[in-house]
Amino acid sequence: MKRDQHRKGTPLVNKIELYQQGMVASNAGDYAKAFTCFDQAIEGSELVASQKLEIGQFFLNTAQPWRALEIFETVKQNASRDINILKLLAKALRETGKYRESYRIAQKLYKQTEDQSWLFQMIVAVALAKDMRTVFKLLNNKPALYQAIIPYLSSINALDAATDIAKRATELWPNEASTWNYFGVVNSARGHANDAISAYRKALIIAPNDQDISFNLGNTLGSIGQAEEALDHYRNALRLSPKNIQVLRNFAENNQFQGDEPELNILIDLSKQADLENTDRSTVLYTLGKAYDDLRRYPEAMSCYLEGGAIKLQARQYSVDEEIKLLSRIRDLFHDIPSIQVNQKSEKPVFIVGLPRSGTTLIEQILAAHPSVHGAGELSDLRNIVLEKFDGRNSVHTPVFSEFLGKTGLPSSEVTSEISQRYLNQISKHAPNALKIIDKQPLNDCYLGFAALAFPHATFIHCVRDLRDTSVSCLSKNFEANFGFTDTMDTMASYAKAQREHMAFWEQAFPGRIHTVNYEDIVGDMEKHARRIVNIVGLDWSDECLNYKNTNRAIRTASAQQVRQDVYQTSVKRWERYLPKIQPLIDALG
Numbered sequence: 001m002k003r004d005q006h007r008k009g010t011p012l013v014n015k016i017e018l019y020q021q022g023m024v025a026s027n028a029g030d031y032a033k034a035f036t037c038f039d040q041a042i043e044g045s046e047l048v049a050s051q052k053l054e055i056g057q058f059f060l061n062t063a064q065p066w067r068a069l070e071i072f073e074t075v076k077q078n079a080s081r082d083i084n085i086l087k088l089l090a091k092a093l094r095e096t097g098k099y100r101e102s103y104r105i106a107q108k109l110y111k112q113t114e115d116q117s118w119l120f121q122m123i124v125a126v127a128l129a130k131d132m133r134t135v136f137k138l139l140n141n142k143p144a145l146y147q148a149i150i151p152y153l154s155s156i157n158a159l160d161a162a163t164d165i166a167k168r169a170t171e172l173w174p175n176e177a178s179t180w181n182y183f184g185v186v187n188s189a190r191g192h193a194n195d196a197i198s199a200y201r202k203a204l205i206i207a208p209n210d211q212d213i214s215f216n217l218g219n220t221l222g223s224i225g226q227a228e229e230a231l232d233h234y235r236n237a238l239r240l241s242p243k244n245i246q247v248l249r250n251f252a253e254n255n256q257f258q259g260d261e262p263e264l265n266i267l268i269d270l271s272k273q274a275d276l277e278n279t280d281r282s283t284v285l286y287t288l289g290k291a292y293d294d295l296r297r298y299p300e301a302m303s304c305y306l307e308g309g310a311i312k313l314q315a316r317q318y319s320v321d322e323e324i325k326l327l328s329r330i331r332d333l334f335h336d337i338p339s340i341q342v343n344q345k346s347e348k349p350v351f352i353v354g355l356p357r358s359g360t361t362l363i364e365q366i367l368a369a370h371p372s373v374h375g376a377g378e379l380s381d382l383r384n385i386v387l388e389k390f391d392g393r394n395s396v397h398t399p400v401f402s403e404f405l406g407k408t409g410l411p412s413s414e415v416t417s418e419i420s421q422r423y424l425n426q427i428s429k430h431a432p433n434a435l436k437i438i439d440k441q442p443l444n445d446c447y448l449g450f451a452a453l454a455f456p457h458a459t460f461i462h463c464v465r466d467l468r469d470t471s472v473s474c475l476s477k478n479f480e481a482n483f484g485f486t487d488t489m490d491t492m493a494s495y496a497k498a499q500r501e502h503m504a505f506w507e508q509a510f511p512g513r514i515h516t517v518n519y520e521d522i523v524g525d526m527e528k529h530a531r532r533i534v535n536i537v538g539l540d541w542s543d544e545c546l547n548y549k550n551t552n553r554a555i556r557t558a559s560a561q562q563v564r565q566d567v568y569q570t571s572v573k574r575w576e577r578y579l580p581k582i583q584p585l586i587d588a589l590g
Helices: 015-027 031-041 049-061 065-076 083-095 099-113 116-128 132-139 143-155 159-172 177-189 193-206 211-223 227-240 245-254 262-271 278-294 298-315 320-333 360-368 381-391 413-428 442-454 467-475 489-509 519-524 526-536 574-578 583-589
Strands: 349-353 373-375 436-439 459-464 514-518
Touching (some): 049 065, 049 083, 083 099, 083 116, 099 116, 116 132, 132 143, 143 159, 143 177, 193 211, 211 245, 245 278, 262 278, 278 298, 298 467, 349 360, 349 442, 360 436, 360 459, 360 519, 360 526, 381 413, 381 442, 413 436, 413 442, 442 459, 459 526, 467 574, 489 514, 514 526
Parallel strands (some): 349 459
């Protein structure tokens, strides 16, 4: 039966109408309906080239570059010199990893137009292809190109290339503070805190009054627990720009407010400023809330958190319902779990999952203190690889509402093996000699089934905590991660219950493979439960696991300071402080 013919005698679906319906849905933000319409409309030959290009752009913009590439290559056959088509084709080729082909198109367009943006695209393509000789030739020792390419490559996580270019910049312009600052930024992103700190210090010697360098140095020092020195550098940045909201935010995260700080008065004044943009206002409110929390002014703190979250919610392009629907779509894929044969014997991966603020960082730090374990932090690799290999999407650009749309069934044994090997290769780069490598991305709980299929011998630890405390802690944090369920009491309660349902599904689907660890148990008897956790991952006990607070590992999560302080006991029953303000949350959690 043809895809567009429902049953014998039923007329073919009108492709033009489907295209038009898809455009209306896309313009209205109903991307699920748009996908369904475009998926059917593109089959066949009824559409003209411009309509096909519109559909191709939709697929490209919803992180399906492989699908878009097929369309662009078809259209190009009849319009090989059309610059607009070539632009789209070059982008699709780059996003599908065909860097050389993308480079050739960019090179052709650069010669035709002399547009510098195409030179930039040429550099990006060869940098992603790891052809650094050509990269440096194209950069041609031009400072402006260096300043543009380093942050761009960092933003798309091409950190190896960004580091090589940043290092070359320090060799070319060793007396320029900006070159050392860039070198610090990329090393910090790679988790090389000491190299980053060294670079920032060199930059500050050259430019002691540069607030960006002071800010960056403060951030890296804070990530390795050197809060006092971090505060000194934040104060230096604030001396230069007293109302810099991002500096105030990070200052607050590293500071225990006493009530007499000038920064507190600045935050109060900013919260009353009527002309702040919504993003800045939200950040100010979360930061002021943290200060009030330190001062035990809990009703005022929660009022700030809730107002800041409400502002963030208004700006989101999707709702918590879409996040919950994604969990449901994934469970549907695992309705019947076939016998998938994966020749993967590795016991190296350790997945620590759970809601944010449920204790994942604490458990990672206990384990990472073991000499045979490397804590890699919150990695994006599992989601990235599953979406690419199974869903045909570029994860960097994939919105939550489009993941696994139209997918049925599970990946084949071959695809599962590819996911397994690719993931193992990625995490092994962090610590090639470690017996165990921890991925503590909390939201891997969404994709846990794929990891369980890919790694029959991996360890899975699910952190659980009193949902009232977890929810309050999430509501109090201005997360940079792109998830929206922490914005309000309603969204938090809805997702928290959905996550518990999702994990119960995984426990039933993979019996005996998921180990639940209770946060309250750990803080109640640290050594007893630390020993249990070490045993879960299959290692002998090490006394170093109780010395986790003294680690100099960079921690780039909302728990960066808490994990180095004896504050976990005070986090139990924290929710009670905020009553009656949070009574709607308590009622919604049930």
